[in-house]
Amino acid sequence: xxxxxxxxxxxxxxxxxxxxxxxxxxxxxxxxxxxxxxxxxxxxxxxxxxxxxxxxxxxxxxxxxxxxxxxxxxxxxxxxxxxxxxxxxxxxxxxxxxxxxxxxxxxxxxxxxxxxxxxxxxxxxxxxxxxxxxxxxxxxxxxxxxxxxxxxxxxxxxxxxxxxxxxxxxxxxxxxxxxxxxxxxxxxxxxxxxxxxxxxxxxxxxxxxxxxxxxxxxxxxxxxxxxxxxxxxxxxxxxxxxxxxxxxxxxxxxxxxxxxxxxxxxxxxxxxxxxxxxxxxxxxxxxxxxxxxxxxxxxxxxxxxxxxxxxxxxxxxxxxxxxxxxxxxxxxxxxxxxxxxxxxxxxxxxxxxxxxxxxxxxxxxxxxxxxxxxxxxxxxxxxxxx
Numbered sequence: 001x002x003x004x005x006x007x008x009x010x011x012x013x014x015x016x017x018x019x020x021x022x023x024x025x026x027x028x029x030x031x032x033x034x035x036x037x038x039x040x041x042x043x044x045x046x047x048x049x050x051x052x053x054x055x056x057x058x059x060x061x062x063x064x065x066x067x068x069x070x071x072x073x074x075x076x077x078x079x080x081x082x083x084x085x086x087x088x089x090x091x092x093x094x095x096x097x098x099x100x101x102x103x104x105x106x107x108x109x110x111x112x113x114x115x116x117x118x119x120x121x122x123x124x125x126x127x128x129x130x131x132x133x134x135x136x137x138x139x140x141x142x143x144x145x146x147x148x149x150x151x152x153x154x155x156x157x158x159x160x161x162x163x164x165x166x167x168x169x170x171x172x173x174x175x176x177x178x179x180x181x182x183x184x185x186x187x188x189x190x191x192x193x194x195x196x197x198x199x200x201x202x203x204x205x206x207x208x209x210x211x212x213x214x215x216x217x218x219x220x221x222x223x224x225x226x227x228x229x230x231x232x233x234x235x236x237x238x239x240x241x242x243x244x245x246x247x248x249x250x251x252x253x254x255x256x257x258x259x260x261x262x263x264x265x266x267x268x269x270x271x272x273x274x275x276x277x278x279x280x281x282x283x284x285x286x287x288x289x290x291x292x293x294x295x296x297x298x299x300x301x302x303x304x305x306x307x308x309x310x311x312x313x314x315x316x317x318x319x320x321x322x323x324x325x326x327x328x329x330x331x332x333x334x335x336x337x338x339x340x341x342x343x344x345x346x347x348x349x350x351x352x353x354x355x356x357x358x359x360x361x362x363x364x365x366x367x368x369x370x371x372x373x374x375x376x377x378x379x380x381x382x383x384x385x386x
Contacts, residue, residue, distance in 0.1 A: 003177035004119055005131045008112045010173045011075055012135025014166040015105050017143040018082050019047065019337070021159045024148030024223055024241050028156045033091045037224060038345040044220055045341055046095045050102025051334035055327040058107035063323070067115055067181040072174045074104035074111075079167030086160035106334065110327025113311055115181065126308050130256035133307045137252045140300070141245030149238045195321045201328075203375050204314045208332035209339065211272050211368020212310070215303035216340030217361035218279055219244070222296070225354040230292040240296050247300025255305035259312060267309035269372045274302045275365040283358035340364065 022029065022043060030040035062070035081101040088094035113129050120128025143166070151159040195201055226232050226240050258267040278299050285291035311329060318325025343364070344357035 003173075004179055005116060005128060007170070007173035007177040008071075008116055008132040009135030009138075010166070011071070011078075011108055011112065011170040012132050013139045013143060014075075014078065014082075014135075014163060014170045015108065016136035016139030017147060017166055018078075018085075018101060018160070018163045019105070020140055020219070021144045021147035021151070021163070022047075023220055024144060024237055025151035025156050025159055026220075026223055027227075028151055029094075032156055033094065035091060036349075037221075038349045039091075041220055041341045041345045043094060043098050044216075045338040046098040047102040047105075048334035048338035048341075050099040051105040052331040052338075054103030055106025055110055055331040056324065058104060059110055059324055059327040062107065062111070067111055068174070068178040070111060071108060071115070071178060072171065074108040075167060075171045075174055077104045078108070079164055079171055082160055082167055083164030086157040086164070102334070106327050106330035109330045111323055113326045114315070114323050117315070126256040126259045126312060129311055130253055130308050133252050133304075133311075134249065136307075137245065137248040137304055139245070140248045141242060144245060145238045145241040148241050149235075152234055152237070195318050195325060198317065200317050200375060200378055201314070201325065203371055203378065204310075204317055205328060205332040207268070207368050207371040207375070208310055208314070208329055209335045210364050210371065211268075211275075211336070212303075212306060212333055213336035213340035213343070214272075214275055214279060214361035214363075214365030214368065215299070216337045217344035217357050217364060218282070218299060218340075219303075220341035220344060221348065221354050221357045225286055225357070226292060226296075229286045229354050230289050231287075232289060232292075240293055243293055243297040244300035247297040247302075248304040251301035251304035252307055254301070256308045258305065259309040264309040264313035264316070265372060265375060268306055268313060269369060271302060271306040271309070272365050272368045272372065275299075275306075276362045276369070278302050279358045279362040279365065283355045283362075286355050286358065336364075 026040050027037055029043065030037045033040070058074065062073070078101065081097055085094065085097045085101055088097050112132055116128040116132040117125040147159040147162050150162060222240065222244070223237050226237050227234060255267060255271065258270065262270065278295065282295045282299060285295055311326065314325045314329040315322050340361065344360040347356035347360065348354060
C-alpha cells in the first residue's frame with residue numbers, strides 16, 4: 001500500500017513539474033519564440049485547457065477498466081507528449097503539444113485521489129490524499145527549481161526533457177507498485193452525469209475555479225516579479241521556487257490536518273481568507289528583496305493548504321460518482337490556472353506592473369470566499385427542508 005501511494009506521488013511529482021516549471025522559465029520561453037511574456041502565458045492556459053477537456057473525457061473512457069491500468073495508460077500519454085514539448089519549434093506547435101500534455105492530468109489526479117482514499121486506513125483518507133499531493137508539492141520544492149535552473153542556464157527545452165524522464169519513472173512505479181484494482185467506476189458513466197443536477201457540486205466547481213485562480217494569478221508571473229519588481233538577478237528565481245515549493249510541501253500537510261479538525265468547507269474558507277490577506281500584503285512588499293522571498297514561502301504554504309480539503313469537499317458532494325467528481329475538480333483547478341494567468345496578464349499588458357497580479361489574485365480568492373458562504377447557506381436551507 002505504501003508503494004502504491006508512492007507511485008501516485010511520483011506521478012503527481014511529474015504533473016507538478018510540467019505544470020509549474022514553465023512559470024519559472026516563462027521569460028526564456030517568450031524569448032525563444034520571440035513573443036511577449038503575457039503572450040507566453042498562453043502556454044500555461046493551453047496546458048490548463050487540456051486538463052479541463054481531458055479530465056471528464058478520459059475518466060469516462062477509462063471507467064470500465066481497472067484503475068491501475070487506466071493510471072498506467074495516463075502516465076504513458078503524459079510522458080510522450082511532455083517529452084515532445086521539448087522539441088517544439090514555434091508558438092503554434094508548442095501550444096498544441098502543451099494542450100495534449102495536459103489531457104491526462106485531471107483524470108490521473110481524479111482517479112488517483114479516489115484510489116489514495118481507498119488505500120488509506122479508515123478515517124485517514126485526508127492523509128492518503130495528502131501523500132499523493134505531496135508529489136506535486138515536492139515537485140515545486142525540488143523539481144521546479146532544478147528545471148528552472150536547467151532552463152535558464154542552458155536551454156528551456158531541458159526543463160521538459162526532465163519531465164519526460166520523471167514520466168518514465170512514474171510509468172514504471174505505477175506498473176510494478178500499484179496493486180490490481182477494480183474498475184475506476186462501478187456505475188454507468190452516463191448515469192454518473194446525474195451529479196450535475198446537484199447545485200452544491202456546481203458551487204464547489206466554481207469555488208475551485210475562481211478561488212484557486214488567485215494563487216495562479218500570482219504564481220504565473222513570479223519570475224518577472226522577482227527580477228523586475230524586487231530587482232533580484234535571474235539566478236535567484238530558482239531559489240525563490242525552492243521557497244515556494246517548501247511552503248507548498250508544508251501547506252499540503254497542514255491542510256490535511258486542518259481538514260481532520262475543522263471539516264473540508266471550513267478549512268477551505270479559512271485558507272482562502274489567509275490567501276486574500278497574503279496576496280494583498282505581497283502587492284506592497286514585493287519591491288523589497290527580502291520580503292518578496294519571505295512572502296513567496298508564505299503564499300506557497302497558504303495556497304496549497306487548500307488542496308486536500310477542496311478535493312474531499314467535492315468527493316463527498318459527488319457521492320456515487322466520486323471519480324467523476326474528483327476529476328471535474330481537477331478541471332476546475334486548471335480552469336483556475338488558465339483564468340488566473342489570463343486575468344493577471346491583462347493589467348500587466350496594460351502597463352500596471354507585475355504587482356497588479358497580486359491584486360487580481362486577492363480579488364479571485366475573495367470571490368471564492370463568497371461562493372463558500374453560498375454553500376453554507378445552501379446547506380442550511382437543505383437541512384431545514386429535511
